[in-house]
Amino acid sequence: MDETKKIDRRTFLTGLGVTAAAFGLNACCPMGIGTCHNKLDLVHGNDQSLYPIYDGEKYVAKDFSYLSQNDKLGLSPAMVSHHLGLYKKYVDKVNQSEAEMRAGNITEFGMKNLAFSLNGMALHDIYFSNMSTEQSSASKALSKAIEESYGSFDSYYRNLTELAGQVTGWSITALNLLNGKLINYATADHSANFPAFIMPILALDVYAHAYEMDFGADGKENYINVFGEIINWDLVSRRYDALMMQFN
Numbered sequence: 001m002d003e004t005k006k007i008d009r010r011t012f013l014t015g016l017g018v019t020a021a022a023f024g025l026n027a028c029c030p031m032g033i034g035t036c037h038n039k040l041d042l043v044h045g046n047d048q049s050l051y052p053i054y055d056g057e058k059y060v061a062k063d064f065s066y067l068s069q070n071d072k073l074g075l076s077p078a079m080v081s082h083h084l085g086l087y088k089k090y091v092d093k094v095n096q097s098e099a100e101m102r103a104g105n106i107t108e109f110g111m112k113n114l115a116f117s118l119n120g121m122a123l124h125d126i127y128f129s130n131m132s133t134e135q136s137s138a139s140k141a142l143s144k145a146i147e148e149s150y151g152s153f154d155s156y157y158r159n160l161t162e163l164a165g166q167v168t169g170w171s172i173t174a175l176n177l178l179n180g181k182l183i184n185y186a187t188a189d190h191s192a193n194f195p196a197f198i199m200p201i202l203a204l205d206v207y208a209h210a211y212e213m214d215f216g217a218d219g220k221e222n223y224i225n226v227f228g229e230i231i232n233w234d235l236v237s238r239r240y241d242a243l244m245m246q247f248n
């Protein structure tokens, strides 16, 4: 296997968040057992904007600074810059945590920190790359999947934002890899109650640090409304399409 494919597979699997089953998929190929899901590698290898990047040795922070320079975003440069700083710290932290775990320094703190930092990195990667002031819309395939799971786009999106209002961490749209259906779920922080086999395709950060500087402590609803105007549905659709290739 060439280096590019190794990186791509690792990068893709990292995006799964909880990866026990995914590592099972990965392990089957080199041993010649089971079905090798080559399409997963090809999909991510063609589009590194979908999920976090792993360069073979460490995770690499993406440059989302263009967001802080976009005066149409609806979020202030100061708040976005501060938020991007947090994201970069998660990238550093997960690199440190993985290195310690690989070295055999397995502690309860280390394990919790690894999950918290890895998800913190991955969800922020998805969140920031979700944002665009360019007009976009969900693909036919994603729209159909949303309607099948929630009846209509409006019902789906209302559910996503209602969940966001109830938690202090994240509201997420994900593909359940076990049944191929979309599901919204919410978490109190990066790693609490994170279900296995669930792959995020859209992430809405509702930590106070995501909105309080601009909208105030009571401004969560206004922030969510702004977020709704800048979702990059094209990218969300591409994530969905890439993941669904394994069901085809």
Ligand SMILES: [Fe+2]
Pocket: 083, 086, 124, 205, 207, 209, 210
């Ligand atoms: Fe955040």
